[in-house]
Amino acid sequence: MRVLAVAVPVLAIAALMAAQQNASTPQEPVSAPQQPAPEKEDDVDFICPMDKDVRTKQPGKCPRCGMKLVAGIADASEYPVNLKLSPRAARAGQPVNMTFTVENPKDHSVVKKFDLVHEKLFHLFLISDDLRFFAHEHPEPQPSGEFRFTTALPKAGAYRVAADFYPTGGTPQMIVNTMYVAGKAEPKQPLQVDLTPQAGKNLHASMTTEPPQPLAGFKTLLFFQLEPAGGGRLELQQYLGAWGHMLAASEDLVDLMHTHPFIADGGPKVQFNMIFPREGIYRVWVQFQNAGEVNTMAFNVPVQQLR
Secondary structure, three states, X not given: OOOOOOOOOHHHHHHXXXXXXXXXXXXXXXXXXXXXXXXXXXXXXXXXXXXXXXXXXXXXXXXXXXXXXXXXXXXXXXXXXXXXXXXXXXXOOOEEEEEEEEEOOOOOOEOOOEOOEOOEOEEEEEEEOOOOOEEEEOOEEOOOOOEEXXXXXXXXXXXXXXXXEOEOOOOOEEEEEEEEEEOOOOOOOOOOOEOOOEEOOOEEEEEEEEOOOOEOOOEEEEEEEEEEHHHOOOOEEOEOOEOOEEEEEEOOOOOEEEEOOOEOOOOOEEEEEEEOOXXXXXXXXXXXEEOOXXXXXXXXXXXXXXX
């Protein structure tokens, strides 16, 4: 008897054995892709909405300006401010009612919810076009979303109206408008450099800068030495949540910058940091509260272009 030999390919045998093994062995379930673990609070950066270089791993308040730190900053969008005057033609020395409404850029609705910025919902800066008049005020909020303020401006001419606020869900804003006061305006005089010590209500301040000649586009350190008037005792207090406030304006009133001390501890030495964007003379107002009195003083700082 002849036995017939059948040649079976090696690969076919291996496939057959694998199939038998799979049939007898339960299949392990395929696991779903691993989802990234949620961030722990310690992994989140808490940022100051105003001084964005202040970052910590813990919630709290900004040591520089006192604002509440937030976990991430919303995308920056500009919130337009509408200003209505009553009477519409303001006149020097006469009361004028100012009504502000903030517009949501997404749907053009009136914004009604705001977060506190230095203990207030709305800060108002009024600056005459000759930079001789300066006021830092706080319009009253209304249920309608309006902010109202009544004042009497001292002279005819143009005024820059800067609104500083923080819409809930947005980012801190400084929105600038222009208003006009009817009457014959005085001729505008060029701004002159003035770095001499200045006097407030009960406080004297002297200022030095580093570098001695500020340069446009580069950081300038502004150092203030504070002394009580009349040789009394310095009783510096926080004003609106900060040891001081600074508003710098270019001579043409195009550039306005609002900032707070970089280093301050209630003592006589206070440091601000500023980047002046262009060459020219800047009017720099500083405000410090001493023994219950708010002192407002101004310096005219020359800024040169790097050559």
